[in-house]
Amino acid sequence: MKNEKLMRSLEHIDDKYIEEAAPERAKTIKSLKLGRNLAIIAACICCMLTVLGVWMFMPIKNQIPSVEQYKNSEYYAIIEKLNVAFYKDEPKYKNNFDKYIWSNRHNWEIFSFFSVKKDAAVGIPEYSGTSDRYEEITDNQVDGVIEADKIKRSDKYIFHLNRGSLRVYSIEQENSKIVGKYEFLDAQVEATEFYLSTDCKTATVIREEVSYKDGRSVKLLSLDVSDPKNISVKKTVTIKGKYLSSRYVDGKLLLISRFYANGVDFDEPYTFIPYINEDGENKLISPSCITIPEEITNMSYTFIVEFDANTLTADDTAAYLSYTDNVYVTTENMYLTNEYKKTTTVDNVVETRYKSDITCIKFNGEKFEHLGTISVDGHINDQYSMDEYNGILRIATTTWCGKESTNDNIRVAYADTGRNAALYCIDFAKKEVVSSVVNFAPWGEEVKSARFDKEKAYICTAVEFTDPVFFFDLSDINNITYKETMEISGFSTSLVNFGDGYLLGIGYENSRDIKIEIYKEGNNKVDSVCNYIEQYANITGDYKSYYINREEKLVGLSIVGENQYKLFKFDGYDLVILLSERLDGNFLYHRGILIDDYFYMFGENDFVVKKLCE
Amino acid sequence: MEDNKIVDLYLERSELAITETDRKYGKYCHYIAYNILYSEEDAKECVNDTYLKTWNSIPPHKPEKLSTFLGKITRNTAFDKYDYNTAGKRLGNMTLALEEMNDCIPASDGDEFTDELVLKDIINRFLEGLQTDKRIIFVRRYWYVSSIKEIAKDYGMSESKVKVNLLRTRTKFKEFLEKEGVTL
Numbered sequence: 089m090k091n092e093k094l095m096r097s098l099e100h101i102d103d104k105y106i107e108e109a110a111p112e113r114a115k116t117i118k119s120l121k122l123g124r125n126l127a128i129i130a131a132c133i134c135c136m137l138t139v140l141g142v143w144m145f146m147p148i149k150n151q152i153p154s155v156e157q158y159k160n161s162e163y164y165a166i167i168e169k170l171n172v173a174f175y176k177d178e179p180k181y182k183n184n185f186d187k188y189i190w191s192n193r194h195n196w197e198i199f200s201f202f203s204v205k206k207d208a209a210v211g212i213p214e215y216s217g218t219s220d221r222y223e224e225i226t227d228n229q230v231d232g233v234i235e236a237d238k239i240k241r242s243d244k245y246i247f248h249l250n251r252g253s254l255r256v257y258s259i260e261q262e263n264s265k266i267v268g269k270y271e272f273l274d275a276q277v278e279a280t281e282f283y284l285s286t287d288c289k290t291a292t293v294i295r296e297e298v299s300y301k302d303g304r305s306v307k308l309l310s311l312d313v314s315d316p317k318n319i320s321v322k323k324t325v326t327i328k329g330k331y332l333s334s335r336y337v338d339g340k341l342l343l344i345s346r347f348y349a350n351g352v353d354f355d356e357p358y359t360f361i362p363y364i365n366e367d368g369e370n371k372l373i374s375p376s377c378i379t380i381p382e383e384i385t386n387m388s389y390t391f392i393v394e395f396d397a398n399t400l401t402a403d404d405t406a407a408y409l410s411y412t413d414n415v416y417v418t419t420e421n422m423y424l425t426n427e428y429k430k431t432t433t434v435d436n437v438v439e440t441r442y443k444s445d446i447t448c449i450k451f452n453g454e455k456f457e458h459l460g461t462i463s464v465d466g467h468i469n470d471q472y473s474m475d476e477y478n479g480i481l482r483i484a485t486t487t488w489c490g491k492e493s494t495n496d497n498i499r500v501a502y503a504d505t506g507r508n509a510a511l512y513c514i515d516f517a518k519k520e521v522v523s524s525v526v527n528f529a530p531w532g533e534e535v536k537s538a539r540f541d542k543e544k545a546y547i548c549t550a551v552e553f554t555d556p557v558f559f560f561d562l563s564d565i566n567n568i569t570y571k572e573t574m575e576i577s578g579f580s581t582s583l584v585n586f587g588d589g590y591l592l593g594i595g596y597e598n599s600r601d602i603k604i605e606i607y608k609e610g611n612n613k614v615d616s617v618c619n620y621i622e623q624y625a626n627i628t629g630d631y632k633s634y635y636i637n638r639e640e641k642l643v644g645l646s647i648v649g650e651n652q653y654k655l656f657k658f659d660g661y662d663l664v665i666l667l668s669e670r671l672d673g674n675f676l677y678h679r680g681i682l683i684d685d686y687f688y689m690f691g692e693n694d695f696v697v698k699k700l701c702e
Numbered sequence: 703m704e705d706n707k708i709v710d711l712y713l714e715r716s717e718l719a720i721t722e723t724d725r726k727y728g729k730y731c732h733y734i735a736y737n738i739l740y741s742e743e744d745a746k747e748c749v750n751d752t753y754l755k756t757w758n759s760i761p762p763h764k765p766e767k768l769s770t771f772l773g774k775i776t777r778n779t780a781f782d783k784y785d786y787n788t789a790g791k792r793l794g795n796m797t798l799a800l801e802e803m804n805d806c807i808p809a810s811d812g813d814e815f816t817d818e819l820v821l822k823d824i825i826n827r828f829l830e831g832l833q834t835d836k837r838i839i840f841v842r843r844y845w846y847v848s849s850i851k852e853i854a855k856d857y858g859m860s861e862s863k864v865k866v867n868l869l870r871t872r873t874k875f876k877e878f879l880e881k882e883g884v885t886l
Contacts, residue, residue, distance in 0.1 A: 100822030
């Protein structure tokens with residue numbers, strides 16, 4: 089039959105076709121086919137992802153948009169400047185991903201995990217009595233300028249702030265007890281520090297809140313503590329931004345914070361103008377209170393609010409579009425510092441220096457008054473590196489200078505480069521640096537601590553773990569002299585005038601051990617009188633956590649290692665341990681105070697009272 | 703064992719040649735034989751006959767591709783056995799494949815039958831002109847006599863798609879044969 093004949097004739101087909109169609113090859117072909125299909129699908133997906141990725145991450149062109157539509161806004165002048173600054177270096181959004189997804193992440197529920205619950209007052213056993221006399225126990229840097237702290241007292245009570253509550257203790261020596269307590273139920277909000285009013289009836293607690301949705305906020309909680317067992321909230325004020333510092337001066341509470349102009353939307357002034365929230369109502373500050381420099385280097389405001397300390401009413405505000413690193417406050421002036429790097433090229437040499445701008449704001453008049461900004465070399469450590477005396481601002485800085493040739497083929501070693509220390513005297517009335525001492529430390533060293541005491545200054549510099557301490561004579565600022573201790577092991581992170589010509593240094597012996605040292609100024613040099621070293625220990629760098637009593641030559645602090653709060657007495661020869669008590673909780677909350685021969689020590693939750701022996 | 707070594711065994715007249723052939727290609731030959739004969743016994747017998755014919759043909763033949771050499775012998779042997787065994791009966795894949803092959807018979811009306819060598823060339827030229835997947839399906843169906851179901855499963859296709867594929871190829875085959883003036 090023909091069909092069979094035709095079938096048979098297929099025997100003559102080439103071997104290659106027979107082999108090609110062999111059954112055992114089918115699996116390979118099937119997987120290859122599957123692989124081909126998958127490859128096609130994968131290629132399609134890759135193409136789609138590539139297109140999506142290009143659209144998402146293609147840089148948005150840097151064209152400064154017009155802001156004409158806001159010309160009727162009271163903030164128009166500010167908007168114009170911000171607009172130029174914002175788009176000068178980078179667009180509002182880097183790309184579409186930033187625009188549509190990342191900038192809206194705060195709306196995503198998964199990021200908001202902080203919830204603020206209602207605070208509650210907790211009842212405590214009955215105690216009768218009234219408090220009326222304020223007793224200052226914080227070792228404030230400037231007389232008359234009270235700094236917030238975690239412990240305050242009146243003649244009747246001690247107020248101690250820990251992470252979750254403000255506690256009130258009776259002052260009854262070994263019979264002391266808690267007589268009042270206010271609990272902050274939203275424990276995620278850190279209670280930073282507080283003030284006690286001079287009539288002892290109001291405690292103003294400063295708390296920092298962080299949430300992904302709303303960013304950082306400073307919360308001021310005004311508490312009525314006139315009756316410790318019935319503490320209640322008088323007022324709540326919230327300021328958007330990060331808490332920097334505060335002071336209490338003559339019934340005024342000065343609050344300094346940093347407001348970030350993030351996610352700027354000119355249709356929403358709250359995104360680029362600082363504001364205050366009082367009892368739930370947002371109030372933008374007036375444009376007349378805002379100062380914007382000619383050259384905008386960042387989008388952070390330093391926001392200053394002057395409150396009436398009793399009513400927490402904002403009496404005055406000022407905002408400066410400039411980043412603040414440190415704050416120093418006198419009874420009249422506020423000094424804000426801002427650090428940056430400056431690079432210049434002169435004669436084929438590229439020179440880079442640390443610089444600091446110091447802005448002076450007068451606040452004890454009717455309104456805040458900007459007195460000017462002066463620039464000096466170097467980095468300013470903390471508030472104790474600054475001091476105003478007789479109208480002159482003295483500043484200790486760590487300087488740094490780097491130099492390199494513009495010719496890549498030449499390597500040059502330049503003198504006077506690297507780290508060192510400097511002391512500047514600035515007259516803001518004349519707006520100039522009137523005198524300075526530069527590069528007085530060994531090269532490579534940095535300022536670890538500084539303290540000014542009228543016509544004297546004490547500056548500790550170090551590189552790693554050896555320090556000289558310099559004693560400066562500032563009686564004639566046009567002829568500043570100094571002497572030093574020569575090399576001493578370790579360095580001090582806090583220097584304290586301890587009275588009677590003694591200087592107290594609290595710091596580190598090395599990376600493992602802490603050290604407390606007493607120095608005395610001699611004729612032509614400075615000597616170490618005695619020291620206490622504790623091995624495998626650590627201390628907080630928060631100066632306010634130390635108890636300093638110059639009259640009794642006492643120093644108390646919490647030492648992590650043996651986890652003890654220790655009270656030392658300098659007897660003229662040595663540092664003697666008077667007390668050593670274990671306290672609970674985080675050592676950042678530990679405090680100690682001496683009242684009538686009894687030393688009261690507070691842990692995060694517990695407290696101990698001991699009588700000091702003769 | 704590699705094909706050339708198995709062939710060497712045949713050339714050396716070693717009986718290991720059969721053993722190794724069975725080990726490597728036994729299933730392959732059985733597959734071809736069973737598809738045509740649709741009987742286990744007949745398929746085994748066919749495979750044994752294949753080994754005998756292979757033994758007798760190597761030498762003088764020295765195949766380069768032992769698999770296709772064996773496959774052809776098996777197929778022919780199976781075809782012979784099919785004619786002998788199934789006269790009057792039509793069973794399994796072979797029956798269906800033969801019926802389908804009717805679609806390919808050219809309508810040529812010549813006096814002389816086309817020479818086998820010429821037919822071989824024509825068929826190979828036809829196959830060469832086919833797309834690979836169509837060619838594979840065609841050869842699987844009409845050389846290996848695999849079932850539609852098996853072809854569909856092996857190549858990840860539906861049975862209906864295989865059927866349509868084969869129908870179109872058969873139509874083309876017929877047109878090709880007619881164009882070449884093939885007379886069967």
